[in-house]
Amino acid sequence: MATFSEPVRNPVTTHTCFQHLPLVDISGLYAPDLPTRQATARALGQAAHEAGFLYITGHPLQPASFQSLVDITRAYFSQPLDRKMQDYIGQSSNHSGYVPMGEEQFASGSIDHKEAYDIGYDYLTEQGRRPMLGATQWPDFPGFKSTVQAYYREALQLGNTLFRGFALALGLDEDYFETITLNPPSQLRLIHYPFNLAASDKPGIGAHTDYECFTILFPTQDGLEVMNGAGDWIDAPVIEGALVVNIGDMMEILSNGYFMATSHRVRKVQQERYSFPLFCACDYDTLIQPIAGLKPHRADKLYQPLYCGDHLYAQTIQTFAYLKKRLAEGQIRLPQNAQALSSFGHLTQS
Ligand SMILES: O=C(O)CCC(=O)C(=O)O
Numbered sequence: 001m002a003t004f005s006e007p008v009r010n011p012v013t014t015h016t017c018f019q020h021l022p023l024v025d026i027s028g029l030y031a032p033d034l035p036t037r038q039a040t041a042r043a044l045g046q047a048a049h050e051a052g053f054l055y056i057t058g059h060p061l062q063p064a065s066f067q068s069l070v071d072i073t074r075a076y077f078s079q080p081l082d083r084k085m086q087d088y089i090g091q092s093s094n095h096s097g098y099v100p101m102g103e104e105q106f107a108s109g110s111i112d113h114k115e116a117y118d119i120g121y122d123y124l125t126e127q128g129r130r131p132m133l134g135a136t137q138w139p140d141f142p143g144f145k146s147t148v149q150a151y152y153r154e155a156l157q158l159g160n161t162l163f164r165g166f167a168l169a170l171g172l173d174e175d176y177f178e179t180i181t182l183n184p185p186s187q188l189r190l191i192h193y194p195f196n197l198a199a200s201d202k203p204g205i206g207a208h209t210d211y212e213c214f215t216i217l218f219p220t221q222d223g224l225e226v227m228n229g230a231g232d233w234i235d236a237p238v239i240e241g242a243l244v245v246n247i248g249d250m251m252e253i254l255s256n257g258y259f260m261a262t263s264h265r266v267r268k269v270q271q272e273r274y275s276f277p278l279f280c281a282c283d284y285d286t287l288i289q290p291i292a293g294l295k296p297h298r299a300d301k302l303y304q305p306l307y308c309g310d311h312l313y314a315q316t317i318q319t320f321a322y323l324k325k326r327l328a329e330g331q332i333r334l335p336q337n338a339q340a341l342s343s344f345g346h347l348t349q350s
Pocket residue numbers: 189191205210217219224264265266274275276277
């Protein structure tokens with residue numbers, strides 16, 4: 001296994017030393033009776049507590065939606081770079097568009113060997129637009145918008161069901177998250193890790209936690225690695241038809257450490273690889289702090305309240321080259337309470 005320069009691991013973790021990710025059939029979250037939904041939520045909650053990462057089956061997304069998404073993404077990325085740069089994310093008003101290789105850098109400073117297209121919530125109302133919430137920059141590419149938007153909507157619906165499951169798992173009202181997930185700045189990324197025969201020890205994507213509440217990930221190839229409670233990297237291979245769900249920074253705060261943002265990275269594999277994370281956030285102005293009544297699970301952490309959109313924006317400013325440049329030139333500022341990269345989960349910056 002390749003060794004990359006790693007941040008320091010925080011020894012306090014709720015995670016077990018799992019050797020594979022747990023798998024939860026979530027079909028019970030769609031059951032008409034509450035006891036079945038509660039039992040499924042308990043399984044979801046246990047997996048999220050002990051591993052922070054799990055496979056889900058029994059979700060309503062269909063193979064045809066996955067296939068259409070992969071086909072249109074492959075077609076889009078096969079265009080020449082100068083064509084894709086016409087959709088460059090740095091020219092959008094709300095952080096959506098094409099992300100060339102090297103644009104995004106995580107804490108280790110290493111370059112990721114990937115390109116991406118970031119899709120936002122496509123918030124078309126004038127009022128309430130923010131740096132990470134507005135009209136998505138769509139490329140002029142036949143079939144792209146309709147296909148990607150259809151997947152986005154299905155996956156966001158699934159996210160709403162998972163929010164209900166997490167609410168039950170935390171002992172809250174099932175609809176606890178409903179009023180704070182009306183127009184969330186939830187991003188869908190289309191990621192392409194190009195074929196590379198010599199790809200042995202390069203990071204496809206460096207170690208990090210996701211910033212939002214949780215992520216719903218559809219990967220087409222192996223390569224994902226997840227850190228367990230012992231600090232070991234565990235392979236999360238593709239399971240046909242299953243999606244991967246993982247806990248992000250904001251769910252760690254909301255749950256008072258019961259769920260922990262979980263570090264992961266992608267090993268560069270020789271095969272061409274696509275992956276599609278949908279990062280499920282709360283509304284932009286939601287104050288993210290431990291939910292009243294939830295007891296603390298991490299003695300080492302006193303969570304500072306922060307606004308959902310501000311946290312996303314702060315982390316994005318610190319990782320995207322075009323925003324780092326604007327910050328250095330004084331055109332933009334970090335939001336108040338901005339956290340350093342890698343402030344959550346069991347990896348913290350040295
Ligand atoms: O490509 C993957 O499987 C994971 C991508 C990821 O972790 C991310 O974009 O945050």
